[in-house]
Amino acid sequence: MSAEVLRRVVLLGPGLGWFALFLVIPCGIVFVYSFFERGTYGGIDYIFTVENYARAADPLYLAIFLTSAKLAAITTLAALLIGYPAAYLIATAPKRWQMPLLILVMLPFWSNYLIRSYAWIVVLNREGLVNHGLQALGLIDEPLPLLYNQFAIVVGLLYGYLPFMVLALYSSISRLNPEIAEASADLGASSLRTFLRITLPLTLPGIGAGSVFVFVLSIGNFITPDLLGGGRSLMVGNLIFDQFLSARDWPFGSSLAFILIAVMLLLLVAQAWAVKRAQGAGIHA
Amino acid sequence: MRRITGERRLLAAHLGLVYLFLYGPIAVLVALSFNKSGLPTAWTGFSVEWYGKLLGNEAIHAAVANTLIVAVASTLISTAIGTLLALGLERLRSSALLDALVYVPMIIPDIVLAIALLSFFTALKLTLGLHSIIVSHAVFNIAFVCVVVRTRLKHFDTSIIEASIDLGANEIRTFFRITLPVIFPGVLSGALLAFTLSVDEFIIAYFTAGAGPASTTFPMQIYSMIRFGVTPEINAVATIVLGVSFFLVLLSQRLNREAA
Amino acid sequence: MNRPAAVIEVASVAKRFGPVTAVDDVSAAIREGEFFALLGPSGCGKTTLLRLIAGFEQPDAGSILLDGRDITRVRPNRRPVNMMFQSYALFPHLTVRRNVAYGLEMEAVREPELSRRVNETLDLVQLADLAERRPHQLSGGQRQRVALARALVKRPRVLLLDEPLAALDRKLREQMQFELKRLQHEIGITFLVVTHDQEEAMAMADRIALLDRGRIAQLDTPRGLYERPATRFVAGFIGMMNFLDGRVSRIGNGTAAIEVPGCGPLSGTSASALAMGQAAVLAVRPERVRLSLSPLPGALPGKVAGVAYLGQDLLLQVGLADRPQPLIVRLGSADAIAAQVQPGIQVWSHWSEPDAGILGD
Numbered sequence: 001m002s003a004e005v006l007r008r009v010v011l012l013g014p015g016l017g018w019f020a021l022f023l024v025i026p027c028g029i030v031f032v033y034s035f036f037e038r039g040t041y042g043g044i045d046y047i048f049t050v051e052n053y054a055r056a057a058d059p060l061y062l063a064i065f066l067t068s069a070k071l072a073a074i075t076t077l078a079a080l081l082i083g084y085p086a087a088y089l090i091a092t093a094p095k096r097w098q099m100p101l102l103i104l105v106m107l108p109f110w111s112n113y114l115i116r117s118y119a120w121i122v123v124l125n126r127e128g129l130v131n132h133g134l135q136a137l138g139l140i141d142e143p144l145p146l147l148y149n150q151f152a153i154v155v156g157l158l159y160g161y162l163p164f165m166v167l168a169l170y171s172s173i174s175r176l177n178p179e180i181a182e183a184s185a186d187l188g189a190s191s192l193r194t195f196l197r198i199t200l201p202l203t204l205p206g207i208g209a210g211s212v213f214v215f216v217l218s219i220g221n222f223i224t225p226d227l228l229g230g231g232r233s234l235m236v237g238n239l240i241f242d243q244f245l246s247a248r249d250w251p252f253g254s255s256l257a258f259i260l261i262a263v264m265l266l267l268l269v270a271q272a273w274a275v276k277r278a279q280g281a282g283i284h285a
Numbered sequence: 286m287r288r289i290t291g292e293r294r295l296l297a298a299h300l301g302l303v304y305l306f307l308y309g310p311i312a313v314l315v316a317l318s319f320n321k322s323g324l325p326t327a328w329t330g331f332s333v334e335w336y337g338k339l340l341g342n343e344a345i346h347a348a349v350a351n352t353l354i355v356a357v358a359s360t361l362i363s364t365a366i367g368t369l370l371a372l373g374l375e376r377l378r379s380s381a382l383l384d385a386l387v388y389v390p391m392i393i394p395d396i397v398l399a400i401a402l403l404s405f406f407t408a409l410k411l412t413l414g415l416h417s418i419i420v421s422h423a424v425f426n427i428a429f430v431c432v433v434v435r436t437r438l439k440h441f442d443t444s445i446i447e448a449s450i451d452l453g454a455n456e457i458r459t460f461f462r463i464t465l466p467v468i469f470p471g472v473l474s475g476a477l478l479a480f481t482l483s484v485d486e487f488i489i490a491y492f493t494a495g496a497g498p499a500s501t502t503f504p505m506q507i508y509s510m511i512r513f514g515v516t517p518e519i520n521a522v523a524t525i526v527l528g529v530s531f532f533l534v535l536l537s538q539r540l541n542r543e544a545a
Numbered sequence: 546m547n548r549p550a551a552v553i554e555v556a557s558v559a560k561r562f563g564p565v566t567a568v569d570d571v572s573a574a575i576r577e578g579e580f581f582a583l584l585g586p587s588g589c590g591k592t593t594l595l596r597l598i599a600g601f602e603q604p605d606a607g608s609i610l611l612d613g614r615d616i617t618r619v620r621p622n623r624r625p626v627n628m629m630f631q632s633y634a635l636f637p638h639l640t641v642r643r644n645v646a647y648g649l650e651m652e653a654v655r656e657p658e659l660s661r662r663v664n665e666t667l668d669l670v671q672l673a674d675l676a677e678r679r680p681h682q683l684s685g686g687q688r689q690r691v692a693l694a695r696a697l698v699k700r701p702r703v704l705l706l707d708e709p710l711a712a713l714d715r716k717l718r719e720q721m722q723f724e725l726k727r728l729q730h731e732i733g734i735t736f737l738v739v740t741h742d743q744e745e746a747m748a749m750a751d752r753i754a755l756l757d758r759g760r761i762a763q764l765d766t767p768r769g770l771y772e773r774p775a776t777r778f779v780a781g782f783i784g785m786m787n788f789l790d791g792r793v794s795r796i797g798n799g800t801a802a803i804e805v806p807g808c809g810p811l812s813g814t815s816a817s818a819l820a821m822g823q824a825a826v827l828a829v830r831p832e833r834v835r836l837s838l839s840p841l842p843g844a845l846p847g848k849v850a851g852v853a854y855l856g857q858d859l860l861l862q863v864g865l866a867d868r869p870q871p872l873i874v875r876l877g878s879a880d881a882i883a884a885q886v887q888p889g890i891q892v893w894s895h896w897s898e899p900d901a902g903i904l905g906d
Contacts, residue, residue: 003456011373014366015427016383022424023390026401029408086303089296101300103538108307111530112485114507115523119310121511122317122520129313163307191292213392220394222488227511237396244400244492254404257397268392447601448634450622452699453651466638 034254044250052255061239065259068235071150071225072218075157076211079165082158083210087169088199091176102170109163117156117227124152124228148230156224161217165210172206173199205275212271216264236260311527318520335521342518347498348506355415355490355502356483359422364476366423367430372464374431375438390428398424399492406493413495418502421493422483429482430475437471470540477537481530551610552577552735553598553626553703558607560593567593569759570607575703575737580729582750583739586782589756591739595705598737599628611702622651627696628705631712633688635680641691642667642676648699666698669728686717697732706738710745722748743783747771755779775816777904780828787834787872789827793819793903801903803827807867808845813901825905831860831875833900836882837893844893847872849886859883863894 034052037045055061090101108116123129124146131143146152176199184194222237229235236256243253321332339345374383390398402421406413445467449459465472487504494500507526510519551574560568568590575581583591596602598609600621608617616624627648636644646663654662667673670690680688689709696704709725710718726749729736740746746753747767754764755778762782763775774780781788791803794810796819802812803825811827819825837844850871851862859878862871872894876883886892 007456008373008377011369011377012383015370015373015431016386018366018423018427019386019390022402022405022420023398026398026405029404030397030401033404082303082306085296085299089293089300099538099542103534104304105307107531107534108311110481110534111527112504112507112523114485114487114504114511115314115526116310118507118511118519118523119314121515123310123313129309159306159310162303166303216392216394220396222394222396237394240396240400244403250400250404253400257400260394261397264392264394442632442634444630444632444634445636447621448628448630448695449636449647450601450620451599451628452648452695453622454647455622458651463636467636 030254030257033251034258036251038249038251052252053259055252056255056259061256064234064239065236067150068219068237071153071157071235072215074154075161075218076165076215078154078158079162079214080207080211083162083165083169084207087166087173090166091170091173098174102167105166106163108159113160113223114227116160117224120152120156120159120228121147124155147228150229150234152228153225153234156228157218157221160221160224161214164217165214168210168213169203169206172203172209176202208271208274212267216267220260220264314520314523314527317517318524320517320520322517335517336525338516338518339521339525344498344501345503345506345522348501348503351415351499351501352484352503355418355422356480358419359426359483360476360480362419363423363426363430363479364472367427367475367479368434368468368472370427370431371434371438375435375441376443387428387431390425391432395486395488399489402489403492413493414500415494417493417495418490418500421489422486425489426479426482430472430479433475433478434468434471437468437474441468474537474541477533477540481533485530550574550576552612553737554610554613555594555598556608556610558594558597558604558609560590560597560602560604566759568597568604571756571759571761572607573754573761573764575735576752578733578735579751580726580736580749581738582746582753583737583756584743584746584753584782585741585756585762587741588758590759591741591756592707594756595628595707595737595739598703599626599705600624625702626705627699627701627703628707629689629692629696629709631707631709633680633692633712635688635691635695637680640677640679641672641683644680644691645694645698648695652699662698666694669697669732670694685712685714686721689713689721693728697734701734703735703737706736708740709738710740710742718745725749747783755782757782773816774828774902774904777826777828780902780904785831785873785875787829787831788870789829789868791825791827793821793823793825796821800898801825803903808865811901812898813903814899815903817905819903819905823905825903827901827903829896829901831873833896834872834874834894835896836861836863836874836876836886837895838882838885838890839893841893841895844895845872846891846893849888849890849892851888852886854878859886861886863892865894 033044035048035050037047037049037051039045056065086105090098090105093101121128125131126143126145126147128147130146131140134140135143180202181194181198184198185191189197219235220237221235222241225235225238226241229238232238240253240256240260243249243256247253318335319331319333320328321334322329370387374387398421402417402424406417411417445463446459449463450456454462485504486502487508490502491505491508494502494505507519507522510516510522553575555571555573558568558571559566571590571594583594585591593602597604600616600619600623604617608615610616611624611626636647639647642663645666646659649659649662664673667676670693672687672690672694675683675687680691683691689712693709706725710721713721722745725736725738738746738749747770750767752764752766753770755762755770757778763770763779765773765775770779770783774783774786777788780786789803789805789808789811791805791808791811793801794804795802795812796815799814799816800812801815801819802810804810805827813827813829840846845865847863847865849861850864853860857878859876861874861876863874864871874894876886
């Protein structure tokens with residue numbers, strides 16, 4: 001074996017082998033299962049069918065897909081609107097403050113996701129801080145149902161992924177050549193116009209990347225809708241969970257998983273294509 | 286030096302609110318963990334009672350031990366394999382397809398990876414336990430370590446490899462005496478990331494752990510505490526977990542800065 | 546037994562990278578103890594040739610000999626040849642001392658011999674008091690000396706230097722040119738330098754191989770390259786040169802003449818074989834052109850278009866009638882005529898036949 005080939009095998013072999021065995025094959029199995037029927041006792045009858053995918057189009061399940069997309073979209077939009085000004089400030093702050101400010105934003109992101117969703121159970125429940133505070137301020141008489149519904153899910157998702165959006169936007173904004181904004185001002189544009197016509201378009205790749213990732217992470221999320229959604233299968237993640245553990249309909253669960261992956265891949269490919277186009281136009285993430 | 290203009294004041298206020306949003310709930314949890322009554326409704330006095338109860342909680346001890354075993358094992362495996370993979374991808378100029386493959390474990394929804402691994406293990410009729418969790422965690426950890434080390438490699442001056450060979454070392458000696466020490470901060474960073482991810486990981490562990498407390502991990506324990514029996518101990522658990530992860534992140538940042 | 550005078554010999558070496566031929570049938574012999582330079586524009590193959598000698602590339606054809614022994618198949622870590630890398634390639638995690646000692650450790654040199662040789666070499670490059678520093682704590686010039694010391698301590702048969710001065714600023718570069726030459730002279734090791742800077746090569750090297758697109762255009766001493774360029778490429782690459790294109794109108798014994806449109810027949814020395822009517826060029830150095838303020842038979846009439854005062858010299862652009870390209874003329878500032886030249890005045894340009902060369906295209 002030549003030195004070059006040996007090098008390849010030693011370096012790439014273990015990693016790619018691991019992925020092949022514990023990623024590609026398992027996903028392949030799931031793909032295959034999605035075309036089989038559920039057995040009587042929850043096993044698998046190896047009879048080919050596309051029934052599972054047809055069933056996924058059932059209004060009941062379609063509604064769940066749409067709800068997932070809706071909640072993910074709201075979360076993404078909120079993260080974008082809240083995250084952009086924050087990222088902008090950090091990116092334009094004096095150099096030695098940028099890292100600390102950014103780390104402060106990212107710290108919660110690195111802690112346990114369960115805890116982060118649990119925290120909102122405490123804050124949003126009928127006797128929680130928010131309701132308490134609003135009642136104390138005299139703004140409401142009865143506690144608001146802030147928990148175990150779609151509102152709570154969005155808050156939970158937003159809490160989970162806002163730091164990530166800020167990071168993505170910060171990367172993009174901090175890479176801008178400050179002289180471009182200065183040139184715009186020099187040519188007579190106001191701050192607002194400079195922002196809308198120069199800064200915003202140039203940070204579009206960052207916005208795209210951040211949004212796609214937050215959307216994808218949100219739509220496939222299990223923990224937040226499970227803890228904050230009220231125990232009903234409100235999102236795709238919960239649905240798949242149920243199919244595998246309660247309903248024991250692995251084939252159906254597999255088909256749902258694959259539809260989810262398909263949607264994700266579509267978005268990622270669209271984003272990659274958009275980035276390529278932006279790079280062609282001279283805009284870099 | 287930027288002048289503090291009106292709009293920057295507005296932005297600063299906004300950032301302040303963002304921090305409030307991010308740290309408010311955390312502050313509440315921490316405060317509650319020291320609340321004698323343990324309930325969010327009334328503050329009955331400072332107490333470390335809940336931490337005390339935690340110390341006596343056998344189930345949690347077992348779960349923490351399991352989590353550490355899984356995290357250490359999967360970190361060791363993924364750091365070694367991930368580093369080799371990063372070196373391979375960076376130096377052997379492989380295809381864009383392989384590059385993309387490495388990102389898949391990072392971006393795939395964890396529920397999908399969880400069911401895929403469960404299906405795989407049951408199809409092979411393997412018994413589940415800590416070992417299956419370790420193997421499963423290694424899947425995404427290898428990807429993360431690879432990405433972190435690769436970023437580090439981008440600043441690596443490959444001519445020092447040639448210099449080492451020119452001075453008489455063979456490939457193996459060069460790897461251990463030159464390559465590894467120089468990329469070590471990146472490797473350590475990746476390892477720390479892998480460890481953190483493994484410690485926090487819930488859903489894949491839930492699916493691949495199989496039955497029984499012998500393979501219950503800490504996040505699994507937290508989940509059942511939240512879902513099925515909210516006692517105020519959970520606030521103490523939450524505070525400790527948050528404290529440890531904050532510490533680790535800051536430590537990792539320190540290491541990164543020193544190495545840069 | 547007599548050691549062959551050539552320490553490195555490349556014989557018909559060729560190297561291709563895909564469709565690109567980087568080195569095309571190159572043969573050369575580098576003598577023991579000489580300071581040899583591989584010179585040429587980027588892409589000419591000089592770095593590839595260096596790497597072939599170091600062993601980091603394998604030739605597609607030909608062989609490389611060291612002291613008469615074929616080392617073509619010998620791995621780079623086994624060749625008694627060491628390289629100073631363009632980026633210096635210092636080991637960032639090791640001190641200066643450990644960097645320099647590295648090569649000796651690979652040879653299993655033990656204490657006290659190890660420290661003795663390291664200290665000796667550190668003294669040679671004047672880095673003794675920086676021995677415990679790390680590379681990031683050193684300046685560019687200091688790092689370069691570490692790279693040099695690291696290679697020299699192994700006492701290689703040949704020291705290869707890849708663009709050794711490229712990363713240094715101008716003043717330091719000029720200083721280091723002398724330093725390297727002095728060092729080489731003192732140690733006596735054969736130096737093989739790759740550079741794209743012809744002034745640098747001319748200043749340091751005993752002999753230079755000028756490469757053009759993978760082939761050696763001329764291998765000669767600096768004086769030989771400057772005064773007797775063999776081809777148009779060589780003439781134009783080294784120093785400044787005036788070129789007048791025309792067709793061969795007369796062939797003599799060691800001389801020739803070409804018919805230059807607008808100037809009539811001009812003659813010069815010719816070394817290569819030329820054919821009547823062949824397209825050729827007359828090459829004459831700016832400092833060899835004489836100017837007259839009054840008409841001279843056989844001289845080319847023209848007008849001074851620009852004057853650049855360089856301190857010691859004047860550089861003039863002289864526009865010739867019917868020719869788009871001006872003649873570049875170099876005069877000493879102290880010359881009698883220097884005081885009188887100004888833009889716009891009429892001058893007549895001439896040179897003696899031995900000072901001009903006729904080169905085939």
